[in-house]
Amino acid sequence: MPVFLDTTAPGFEAEFSALLSAKREDSPDVDAVVSGIIADVRSRGDAAVIELTSKFDRLDLTPETLAFSRDEIDMAVGDVTPDDRAALELAADRIRAYHQKQMPEDASWQDACGATLGWRWTPVSAAGLYVPGGLASYPSSVLMNAIPAKVAGVERLAITVPTPDGAVNPLVLLAAQLSGVDEIYRIGGAQAIAALAYGTDAVAPVDKITGPGNAFVAAAKRRVFGKVGIDMIAGPSEILVIADKDNNADWLALDLLSQAEHDESAQSILITDDAAFGRAVADAVETRLQTLERAAIAGPSWRDFGAVITVRSLDEAAELSNRIAPEHLELCVADPVALSQNTVHAGAIFLGQYTPEAIGDYIGGPNHVLPTARSARFSSGLSVMDFLKRTTLSQMTPAALRAIGPSAETLAQSESLEAHGLSVRARLDQLNR
Amino acid sequence: MPVFLDTTAPGFEAEFSALLSAKREDSPDVDAVVSGIIADVRSRGDAAVIELTSKFDRLDLTPETLAFSRDEIDMAVGDVTPDDRAALELAADRIRAYHQKQMPEDASWQDACGATLGWRWTPVSAAGLYVPGGLASYPSSVLMNAIPAKVAGVERLAITVPTPDGAVNPLVLLAAQLSGVDEIYRIGGAQAIAALAYGTDAVAPVDKITGPGNAFVAAAKRRVFGKVGIDMIAGPSEILVIADKDNNADWLALDLLSQAEHDESAQSILITDDAAFGRAVADAVETRLQTLERAAIAGPSWRDFGAVITVRSLDEAAELSNRIAPEHLELCVADPVALSQNTVHAGAIFLGQYTPEAIGDYIGGPNHVLPTARSARFSSGLSVMDFLKRTTLSQMTPAALRAIGPSAETLAQSESLEAHGLSVRARLDQLNR
Numbered sequence: 001m002p003v004f005l006d007t008t009a010p011g012f013e014a015e016f017s018a019l020l021s022a023k024r025e026d027s028p029d030v031d032a033v034v035s036g037i038i039a040d041v042r043s044r045g046d047a048a049v050i051e052l053t054s055k056f057d058r059l060d061l062t063p064e065t066l067a068f069s070r071d072e073i074d075m076a077v078g079d080v081t082p083d084d085r086a087a088l089e090l091a092a093d094r095i096r097a098y099h100q101k102q103m104p105e106d107a108s109w110q111d112a113c114g115a116t117l118g119w120r121w122t123p124v125s126a127a128g129l130y131v132p133g134g135l136a137s138y139p140s141s142v143l144m145n146a147i148p149a150k151v152a153g154v155e156r157l158a159i160t161v162p163t164p165d166g167a168v169n170p171l172v173l174l175a176a177q178l179s180g181v182d183e184i185y186r187i188g189g190a191q192a193i194a195a196l197a198y199g200t201d202a203v204a205p206v207d208k209i210t211g212p213g214n215a216f217v218a219a220a221k222r223r224v225f226g227k228v229g230i231d232m233i234a235g236p237s238e239i240l241v242i243a244d245k246d247n248n249a250d251w252l253a254l255d256l257l258s259q260a261e262h263d264e265s266a267q268s269i270l271i272t273d274d275a276a277f278g279r280a281v282a283d284a285v286e287t288r289l290q291t292l293e294r295a296a297i298a299g300p301s302w303r304d305f306g307a308v309i310t311v312r313s314l315d316e317a318a319e320l321s322n323r324i325a326p327e328h329l330e331l332c333v334a335d336p337v338a339l340s341q342n343t344v345h346a347g348a349i350f351l352g353q354y355t356p357e358a359i360g361d362y363i364g365g366p367n368h369v370l371p372t373a374r375s376a377r378f379s380s381g382l383s384v385m386d387f388l389k390r391t392t393l394s395q396m397t398p399a400a401l402r403a404i405g406p407s408a409e410t411l412a413q414s415e416s417l418e419a420h421g422l423s424v425r426a427r428l429d430q431l432n433r
Numbered sequence: 434m435p436v437f438l439d440t441t442a443p444g445f446e447a448e449f450s451a452l453l454s455a456k457r458e459d460s461p462d463v464d465a466v467v468s469g470i471i472a473d474v475r476s477r478g479d480a481a482v483i484e485l486t487s488k489f490d491r492l493d494l495t496p497e498t499l500a501f502s503r504d505e506i507d508m509a510v511g512d513v514t515p516d517d518r519a520a521l522e523l524a525a526d527r528i529r530a531y532h533q534k535q536m537p538e539d540a541s542w543q544d545a546c547g548a549t550l551g552w553r554w555t556p557v558s559a560a561g562l563y564v565p566g567g568l569a570s571y572p573s574s575v576l577m578n579a580i581p582a583k584v585a586g587v588e589r590l591a592i593t594v595p596t597p598d599g600a601v602n603p604l605v606l607l608a609a610q611l612s613g614v615d616e617i618y619r620i621g622g623a624q625a626i627a628a629l630a631y632g633t634d635a636v637a638p639v640d641k642i643t644g645p646g647n648a649f650v651a652a653a654k655r656r657v658f659g660k661v662g663i664d665m666i667a668g669p670s671e672i673l674v675i676a677d678k679d680n681n682a683d684w685l686a687l688d689l690l691s692q693a694e695h696d697e698s699a700q701s702i703l704i705t706d707d708a709a710f711g712r713a714v715a716d717a718v719e720t721r722l723q724t725l726e727r728a729a730i731a732g733p734s735w736r737d738f739g740a741v742i743t744v745r746s747l748d749e750a751a752e753l754s755n756r757i758a759p760e761h762l763e764l765c766v767a768d769p770v771a772l773s774q775n776t777v778h779a780g781a782i783f784l785g786q787y788t789p790e791a792i793g794d795y796i797g798g799p800n801h802v803l804p805t806a807r808s809a810r811f812s813s814g815l816s817v818m819d820f821l822k823r824t825t826l827s828q829m830t831p832a833a834l835r836a837i838g839p840s841a842e843t844l845a846q847s848e849s850l851e852a853h854g855l856s857v858r859a860r861l862d863q864l865n866r
Contacts, residue, residue, distance in 0.1 A: 084847050087840035094837070098550060101542070107534060116784070117531060117798050122777040124811050138848050171847055207810040226666070229811030233659070248863070254856035261852045293851040340826065344555040351549075351828035354860060358853035359829060362841040365550050366825035377640040378557050378662030380823040390813040392799035393773065395784035396792060404527070407520035408795040414517050414604055415571050418726040419694045420791040423687035427787060430681070 002268075002282060002306030006275065007316055016309070020323065020374070024265040024305055025236055027215060034190040034219040041194035046202050052191040057133070057164045061186065063202045068173070068184045076170040077177060084171060088139060091363045092178040095143050098365030099151045102384045108393065113403040116395040121388045123153035124229070126204070128196035129181070130211035130221075131172060133162035133188050139175035140361060144368050144382065145210050146179030152387035157181050158206060160196060162188020188213075193220035197228045208387065210369075231386055232379060235372040236265035239357055240326035242317045242343075243281075244333045245274035247353055253284035255330055258358050260301035261294040267305040269324065271317045278308040318342035325376040328357045347376045398431050435701075435715060435739030439708065440749055449742075453756065453807070457698040457738055458669055460648060467623040467652040474627035479635050485624040490566070490597045494619065496635045501606070501617045509603040510610060517604060524796045525576050525611040531798030532584045535817045541826065546836035549828040554821045556586035557662070559637070561629035562614070563644035563654075564605060566595035566621050572608035573794060577801050578643050578815065579612035585820035590614050591639060593629060595621020621646075626653035630661045641820065643802075664819055665812060668805040669698035672790055673759035675750045675776075676714075677766045678707035680786055686717035688763060691791050693734035694727040700738040702757065704750045711741040751775035758809040761790045780809045831864050 005015050040048040046063045054060050068076075080088075108118030129145045131137060142159070149157050159176050161169075163186045176184055185203060187195065193213075199205030209221060210231035221230045239259040241252055256268035272278045285302055289295045311317045314333060321329060325345035333339050336351040343349065347370030350357050361368045369382035396405075405424045412421035438448050473481040479496045487493050501509075513521075541551030562578045564570060575592070582590050592609050594602075596619045609617055618636060620628065626646075632638030642654060643664035654663045672692040674685055689701035705711045718735055722728045744750045747766060754762060758778035766772050769784040776782065780803030783790050794801045802815035829838075838857045845854035 083843055087843035087847075090837065090840045091844060094544075097544070101540060102552075104537065109534070111527075111530070111798070115797065119535075119799070120773075125778075140844055140848065226806070226808065229808070248859075251856065251859050254852055254859055257852040258850070258856045261850060288852070288855075293849070298852065336828070340553075344824070345558075345822075346824050348825045348827070351826065354831055354834045355827055355829040356856040356860065358845060358850075358856045359834070359838065359841050360825075360827060361853060362844045363837050364548065364827040364829075365544070366552070366827055371822075373659070375659070375662070376822065376824070378822060381825060383823065385818075389778075389804075389809065389811060390816065391777070391779050391809070392781040392793075392814060393784065394781070394788055394793060394797040394799055395769070396788040396797075398787055401787045401792070404523065404796050405792065407523045408792050410516055410520035411524060411573055411795045412791060414520075415573065416726070417691070417694060417791075419687055419690040419721070419731065420794060422721075423684065423691045423789040423791045426681075426684050426687055427789065 002302055002308055004278070004308050006310045007312055016320070019307055022305065024267060030215050030219050034216055034223060037190040038194040038220060038223055041191050041200065042198050045200035049187055049191050049195050049200060052189065053187050056189055057162050059163060059166050059186070066185050066187060066202045068186060073173050073177060073184065076168055077174045079170045080174050085174065088171065088174055088178060091140065092143050092147060094363055094365045095147045096151060099148045099384050103151065104385065104388070113400045114397045115400040115404070118393045119390050120393060121390050123155070124208045124387050124389065125154070126156040126158070126206040127154045127208045127210065127387055128158045128160065128206040130192060130209065130213050130217055131159055131161040132213055133164055137161065137169045137172055139169070139171035140368065141212060142172055142175035143179055146176060146181050148367065148382060148384045149387045150180045152384040154387050158183040158185065158196065158203070160185045160187050160192035162186065162192070190216045190220035193217060193224060197224035210382065210386065231369065231382060232371060232375070234369070236267065237262045238267045238326050238372060239328040239330065240269045240271065240321055240324055241330040241332060242271045242314070242321060242339065243277070244272065244314070245277040246334065247277070247332045249277065249280040249284040250288070251353065251356070252281050252332065253288050255356050256281070256285055256302065256306065257288055257292060257298050258356070259328065260298035260306065261292065264297055264300045265305070266301045268302060269307045269309065271309045271311055271320060273311050273313060273317065275310040278310055282308050314339055315342070321346065325374045327370045327372045327376065328360070330355070330357055345377045347371045347381050401427060402431060435735055435741055437711070437741050439743045440745060449753070452740055455738065457700060463648050463652050467649055467656060470623040471627040471653060471656055474624050474633065475631050478633035482620055482624050482628050482633060485622065486620050489622055490595050492596060492599050492619070499618050499620060499635045501619060506606050506610060506617065509601055510607045512603045513607050518607065521572060521576070521604065521607055521611060524573065525580060527796055527798045528576050528580045529584060532581045532817050536584065537818065537821070546833045547830045548833040548837070551826045552823050553826060554823050556588070557641045557820050557822065558587070559589040559591070559639040560587045560641045560643065560820055561591045561593065561639040563625060563642065563646050563650055564592055564594040565646055566597055570594065570602045570605055572602070572604035573801065574645060575605055575608035576612055579609060579614050581800065581815060581817045582820045583613045585817040587820050589639070591616040591618065591629065591636070593618045593620050593625035595619065595625070623649045623653035626650060626657060630657035643815065643819065664802065664815055665804060665808070667802070669700070670695045671700045671759050671805060672761040672763065673702045673704065673754055673757055674763040674765060675704045675747070675754060675772065676710070677705065677747070678710040679767065680710070680765045682710065682713040682717040683721070684786065684789070685714050685765065686721050688789050689714070689718055689735065689739065690721055690725060690731050691789070692761065693731035693739065694725065697730055697733045698738070699734045701735060702740045702742065704742045704744055704753060706744050706746060706750065708743040711743055715741050747772055748775070754779065758807045760803045760805045760809065761793070763788070763790055778810045780804045780814050834860060835864060
């Protein structure tokens with residue numbers, strides 16, 4: 001059974017705080033192993049990567065077969081059904097269209113003293129995308145990571161995807177092809193992250209690494225951070241549904257289960273202003289769990305971490321939502337746009353009962369890589385910005401330097417940084433001659 | 434002596450690579466100490482913070498005196514000279530004006546299938562800014578961190594600044610006042626970061642922590658990352674000056690020294706297409722070092738890490754600049770705007786000989802918190818974006834769901850995520866009835 005809370009109950013605050021701070025994931029300490037793997041790849045390059053791939057993926061590679069050839073990709077992609085291909089193409093088109101709108105603009109202006117100021121956005125030169133192998137090898141994640149990189153203008157985009165025992169997911173290769181990925185390596189684990197960050201003879205180093213992975217991959221990303229940029233370290237998935245009673249209980253049950261089926265550590269929460277409706281949804285979840293393919297995952301997630309919270313009003317629901325700062329937030333209420341004005345900490349908001357969260361996972365357009373574990377309080381989902389960086393620009397004229405230089409000199413002196421002040425003073429002296 | 438390189442020399446590539454990968458900073462391993470301090474503050478709150486402040490800063494506080502009172506701030510600020518105040522006010526105004534232009538726009542549009550898509554930017558609710566005490570207690574850093582936060586709309590902005598033996602820098606308090614800072618605590622070190630991240634009775638927790646600090650502060654920021662957002666972990670400062678021979682050697686010598694005087698680990702590099710001019714600048718550095726107040730810092734920095742590189746052409750200079758990815762880049766050439774089109778990896782570019790880097794440290798307008806250690810390849814300087822996060826929005830209509838829902842269902846099935854597909858199918862079945 002999930003936990004049932006009610007904001008009018010005396011113990012609510014304590015129970016809600018416990019729900020917020022519940023630890024849902026054990027992070028095994030794999031740092032020592034990962035540190036050894038990274039050092040090995042740095043010193044022995046391809047030889048280390050090949051050995052580790054043989055050991056962990058039972059696959060024997062050579063420097064020449066580390067990457068898929070164009071023919072191998074074409075051949076595998078040929079196995080994709082027309083329906084799957086059409087769906088993936090529609091998703092790619094919609095994700096591309098959404099992310100193209102995110103491209104920020106450069107700026108340049110002259111201020112009152114004659115200085116020209118501004119900034120310029122430029123893409124990261126090379127990016128690497130980690131794609132998990134096996135069960136969690138999701139073509140949708142390839143689209144969600146690769147398309148923003150290519151929209152940003154990343155020149156060289158490499159993917160690493162382990163292929164245990166040589167098993168390849170053709171949809172992953174098709175997704176890479178549709179996204180414009182340049183290189184695909186059949187390697188995984190910490191060794192793939194090390195190869196991308198430091199480079200080997202066969203794998204040129206990249207500047208930024210994104211994409212989900214297991215504990216080894218996450219630890220490796222943390223370790224190479226600084227040498228390269230990384231995206232967030234994602235935790236288990238979460239959904240919060242805020243719903244009034246005028247909803248279909250079964251639809252919302254399925255929405256809650258669509259998070260729960262990802263992972264036993266996933267969390268699904270319903271907030272409603274109608275206690276009876278909350279119970280109806282919980283009943284519908286149990287009914288669906290009886291037949292759901294992934295009930296063995298979704299069941300424990302729902303029973304261990306699920307929650308149904310009854311509130312006095314939708315205003316109160318918004319307050320709790322802001323404390324939860326959910327990764328995914330569905331607003332199934334009469335005026336979802338109005339309510340969304342008050343739910344300010346959330347990775348993605350899905351408005352109204354015809355927008356199940358699964359639309360956002362695949363085909364809506366916005367990114368599905370979103371901040372977990374309450375980090376929507378301070379961070380955003382993946383976007384083109386993750387593959388761009390901003391250079392600020394300034395150009396003084398002699399007049400501008402005369403106008404503002406003396407204040408810079410004053411501040412430099414107050415911070416006891418003499419050369420800073422002198423670098424301005426020397427120019428002013430010349431100009432004032 | 435700094436190293437002198439020439440791209441026409443046979444050993445250049447090896448020497449340049451060595452320069453790029455030179456380790457300039459020892460990172461003492463303080464992680465165990467920091468981990469203990471954080472655990473202590475989490476369990477004992479203010480009592481731990483007060484004890485640690487007594488131990489490290491020789492200052493006895495109570496929960497009531499952890500924060501400066503408004504009267505204490507007003508009194509200290511009264512000591513600031515009119516010149517210093519005017520300079521700080523001008524700087525604050527210019528930094529604010531620049532950062533106001535960075536505010537990104539929300540978006541909302543309807544696509545061809547009738548779906549409404551978009552995103553919304555909202556500020557982080559509470560931010561904390563670490564300000565070092567002692568020598569490196571720079572009012573300019575307070576402006577550069579606090580103003581973007583307030584421009585972004587951060588409601589609650591707290592500063593922690595240690596005051597060893599009770600010594601306070603009135604300019605730091607004035608900078609905080611001018612920036613609209615809400616709370617100022619006289620605490621520092623890992624204990625200040627822990628208090629900001631986890632909260633105590635006297636210090637409410639924040640969502641994001643920025644600002645420079647020593648090895649203890651950096652280690653603490655790394656540890657609390659995830660619980661809160663952090664800005665970059667800054668390394669020692671760097672400048673690259675690209676100059677042709679039509680420049681004043683003394684001005685450029687001062688620009689190089691203005692980085693070198695920050696820190697013995699700072700790095701100053703000159704690239705020029707005229708070997709004789711390069712030597713003239715190096716000579717001018719030596720001359721200035723004879724009288725410079727901070728010669729004991731700037732001298733070792735220049736001699737251990739400085740470099741003068743002679744190139745065949747400015748195109749070659751741009752290529753090397755992109756490999757260095759400098760924090761600060763000065764372009765002292767006839768057409769700096771043209772050259773800047775090719776120098777794409779840099780934190781901040783200063784165009785032309787009348788724009789010494791020191792202008793950017795204080796008063797130009799752009800931020801002086803910039804990516805170090807080659808991280809300009811993948812990251813940007815501090816901006817209002819660091820205090821904002823983006824929530825994506827999507828709303829399907831029945832028609833939109835009919836148009837794109839089936840493809841989402843197909844993709845969900847291909848990823849074996851049944852509940853995802855069913856959450857779409859249940860709605861489509863109802864709509865198709």
